[in-house]
Amino acid sequence: MKLSSMTSHSQRGMALLVSLVFLLLLTLIGISSMQNATLQEKMAGSVTLRNQSFQxxxxxxxxxxxxxxxxxxxxxxxxxxxxxxxxxxxxxxxAAGFNSTSGVTWIAAGTGFYGVQNIGTTLTAVNVPSNTSATLYRVTAVGFPGTSRNSRSVVESIYAKY
Structure with a gap:
């Protein structure tokens, strides 16, 4: 009888200590999961803004x-x-308007702008009949997602007109 009472005396409080350690581990896992979810939400928002500005x-x-x-x-x-x-x-x-450095007049279009440059004529344009003179235009466009100016996409094309 003495032996069993000594064993129960030495284990008093151990269950509390073990449960507090498990509670601490669960709290750390919960905090880590919340941080991960917040990061993923920010990344998804960034991808959405990038796609909107590109479109x-x-x-x-x-x-x-x-x-x-x-x-x-x-x-x-x-x-x-x-x-x-x-x-x-x-x-x-x-904003739309003329830029004196580049000589481009920017024109508002939707939630973006475009500018056109005449970069000269050529006889060797792609997809133009041989020995046909074609005037080449560089069209540069800048897009913004809605009213945000923090995210922007810039696309450009060369248009051959003959």
């Missing part, structure tokens, strides 16, 4: 290409290295 830029690009397709569309040939290069302001443009 906006793609829509503005198609509007710009449609403007160039019109038979009466004319634009002077760009001059100099800075005006014939892709417009550098596409990474910072926030």
């Amino acid at each position: 906006s830029a793609e829509a503005a690009l198609r509007i710009g290409e449609s403007a160039v397709q019109v038979d009466t569309y004319t634009l002077p040939v760009c001059s100099g290295t800075s005006q014939c290069a892709p417009p550098a302001e596409s990474s910072s443009i926030a």
Whole structure:
């Protein structure tokens, strides 16, 4: 009888200690899961914004290409290295209007902008009949998701008109 009473005396409080350790482990797992869920939600939101800005830029690009397709569309040939290069302001443009550095007039289209540059004529354009002169236009479009200006996509195409 003495032996059994000594064993129960030495184990008093051990169940409380073990349950507190398990509770601590479960709390740490719960906190980690919440942080992971928050991170995944932020990543999903970022992907959504990226897709929206890309679709906006793609829509503005198609509007710009449609403007160039019109038979009466004319634009002077760009001059100099800075005006014939892709417009550098596409990474910072926030409003429609003329940019004197690149010589591009930015036009609002939906939730984005597009600009067109006449980069000259050529006889060797792709998908144009041989020995046919084609005027090349660079159409650059910038898209934003809704009213946000933090996320942007820039797309560009070369349009050959003959």
